[in-house]
Amino acid sequence: MAPAALGAAVAESHAWVEEPIAGPWAPSTLIDEPKSRWREPLPAGVDSLAFPHFTGSEFNELFTTAELPNLSPISATPPITESAEMDEQVRAEAIERGYQRRSLPANYALMRLIDDGLALQRPAAAAWLALQQDAADHGFELELNSAYRGHRYQREVFLRPLEAPYELDDLAARLEMSAPPGYSKHHTGYAIDISQEGHYHFGSSPAYEWISADNFANAKKHGWIPSYPPDGGRQGPVPEPWEFTYVGVEAILCFHQPPAGDDPLCSN
Numbered sequence: 001m002a003p004a005a006l007g008a009a010v011a012e013s014h015a016w017v018e019e020p021i022a023g024p025w026a027p028s029t030l031i032d033e034p035k036s037r038w039r040e041p042l043p044a045g046v047d048s049l050a051f052p053h054f055t056g057s058e059f060n061e062l063f064t065t066a067e068l069p070n071l072s073p074i075s076a077t078p079p080i081t082e083s084a085e086m087d088e089q090v091r092a093e094a095i096e097r098g099y100q101r102r103s104l105p106a107n108y109a110l111m112r113l114i115d116d117g118l119a120l121q122r123p124a125a126a127a128w129l130a131l132q133q134d135a136a137d138h139g140f141e142l143e144l145n146s147a148y149r150g151h152r153y154q155r156e157v158f159l160r161p162l163e164a165p166y167e168l169d170d171l172a173a174r175l176e177m178s179a180p181p182g183y184s185k186h187h188t189g190y191a192i193d194i195s196q197e198g199h200y201h202f203g204s205s206p207a208y209e210w211i212s213a214d215n216f217a218n219a220k221k222h223g224w225i226p227s228y229p230p231d232g233g234r235q236g237p238v239p240e241p242w243e244f245t246y247v248g249v250e251a252i253l254c255f256h257q258p259p260a261g262d263d264p265l266c267s268n
């Protein structure tokens with residue numbers, strides 16, 4: 001997909017452009033910056049570094065503990081249904097399944113527009129383009145299907161297959177496939193849903209085989225990790241092979257390092 005609107009200010013309304021619950025959305029303040037300047041510098045010699053292996057629960061911990069820039073914790077969880085009481089029960093079920101409250105971007109002007117109304121945090125935007133290019137060099141055409149989502153849009157996604165009046169059983173069953181608003185990693189602007197052109201199930205596509213080989217080495221190289229890995233335990237939804245989260249190469253390399261280790265990369 002051609003990044004037609006790269007760095008351009010958002011003038012039209014898109015599905016993801018809605019006012020988040022916390023903080024105003026001001027599209028006119030989106031900074032116009034050439035794509036070439038999105039890239040964060042990678043650690044020296046990254047191509048020759050061996051990436052550590054992670055279990056599913058370590059991948060989850062890595063995203064939760066990574067110190068990602070431009071995030072602001074949410075002070076209140078957004079409504080799900082019309083009933084505050086039922087919402088409380090759905091949230092309790094969600095937490096029981098392992099969903100966690102997720103932050104929103106602190107400053108929306110620092111987000112970057114990829115294409116078709118898909119926005120990501122700046123380092124994730126650059127890392128997505130790098131991953132997509134690397135995959136293309138290996139013969140796989142990756143598509144970006146979802147990126148940043150605000151609370152209102154996540155609520156729509158969550159309720160889409162259901163009909164009002166909502167039943168608790170149906171809402172609880174929905175948690176197998178979707179986070180309720182306030183609990184999606186997409187809120188952070190650091191999560192992507194991807195697919196391979198021409199393949200309906202990403203988990204059985206040749207591109208998935210490439211990206212997941214050797215404990216997801218080809219994702220890690222660009223700072224990405226699986227969002228809901230196959231052996232992730234209680235992590236919210238059933239495993240989602242198509243979703244990846246950006247944590248950055250340094251966080252991946254330094255996860256197992258003690259805080260006062262001698263590796264200069266990991267000591268600051």
Ligand SMILES: [Zn+2]
Binds near residue numbers: 146186191
């Ligand atoms: Zn997703």
